[in-house]
Amino acid sequence: MCQVCFGVDVGGTTVKMGLVTQDGELLEKQEFVSAHDVEEMFDNIAAHMKEVLGHFPDYACVGAGVGVPGPVMEERLVHGCANLGWGDVDVAGELGRRTGLPVKVANDANLAAMGEMWQGAGRGCRDLVLLTVGTGVGGGLISGGRMITGSTGGGGEVGHIPTSFHPDWQCGCGKYGCLETTASASGIIRAARQFSPFKEQEKVTAKDVFDAAKAGT
Template identity: 40%
Template sequence: MIILAADVGGTTCKLGVMNEALEILHKWEIPTNKEEEGRHILRNIHESFARNARLKGYSMEDVKGTGLGIPGPIDFDNGVVNGAINLNWHGRKNIREAYEQLSGKPVFVDNDANVASLGEQVRGAGRGSKDVVCITLGTGVGGGIISNHELVHGYNGSGGELGHFKVDFKERFQCNCGHKGCLETVASATGVVNLAHYYYKELRFSTLIEDDLEAGTLQAKQVFDAAKAGDEFALYIIRKVSNYIAYALSVISVMTNPEYIIIGGGVSKAGDFLIDHIEERYQEMTFSPAAEGTKIVTAQLGNDAGMIGAAALIKQYVK
């Protein structure tokens, strides 16, 4: 039995063929064709899978189903996407129905951050645990909550939108969602830079990253590199970032009590340096029984997480 999975992004679609153990047999990428309001995307995916089957010598009749990870809000029960700007999709689209018409096989659709979280739970850093929280710190902040092996979707699909947890009550930075104070504004790569500029103007520290601050060319990696080198101002910023993340995780912990909190995304490449700072504040502020035994770790699967998680939807829901 074969499971197909696609992690659909604004630039490329990552495609994978897996067995029932969710081991990747083949994987490749195709460009995301966003022309004509993205109307070609699903057909391009299906045709690429069909070509791969011919090349690799397996039959599409052996496919159990296809899992799709989509960068947009999802009505999981019905497979409906309510707009996906990165794909040039506008309004509500029944992606499950459209792809089932192409493939003739069962289809499950979920948000890209959710399927990446599920991937880490089934074959990555949270493998074997039934209660996991994943938070991805990249250009923005995403995430997913898995409770008793099930992704938390909530009433209208907004469950697990961790980037929009309000943590900055001074409301200093505008979020793309229209509100101020979201975790995304102070803990993403953009958020690290936001805080560096804000506190540089306020405190006027002498710092290794001064030239880039003045020139407006600062990137999050430079802040982490300077902090690791002992730069006092950069360390101050990383402690602020870690405090915001730890606060969000402390509240999530008393609601879901995860065994693993998995940190992914580009910012997580700071590794143990970031984890240690988050862990210190998390232990200080979290209800002790909720924090006991919870492990904060970095993600393991990289770009494969979304594909594996999308395939896991088929394994979990197609009987």
């Protein structure tokens, strides 16, 4: 029987998940809106997993790997996710209890770095750095093929390095001056809003700002 597992990316806006074979072949993916409530979030993820597995009755699901946008300890515990509004959550326990599957949890950017090393741009590399620019700025560090998680699970979380001080721009973590207050997609939009033509424009995306920079306007 072919063995498969789930990869789940829990984001502040959406949850993306895929069922993959052990060779990394993606069999099916799903995307749905993130719930604000922790219980509802895991109920939804478990329900989608059940639905997907229903499409592959001949496959044996051996576990799930979950990425979350925050520091993770012991491959299961999250101590605060600013972008999800979470406090302490036992992610592996919550999802494992609902699905009966072994669940391992890691920081989303660290997992993205592992994914790139396994199947993507970092194939063949043992040392790599990955940066993500979205709602925040995430970073994943791999050295000698191993994920660098740091003593508090925040290794590679470069988005919260203090880089500037703007008295009005508070980071989701509560501090001021973090890199992601200016370099994330939302930070880029906020900075561009100080200037024309974006000051007057009703809707601005980070791509608009990049396009304008490319065009030299």
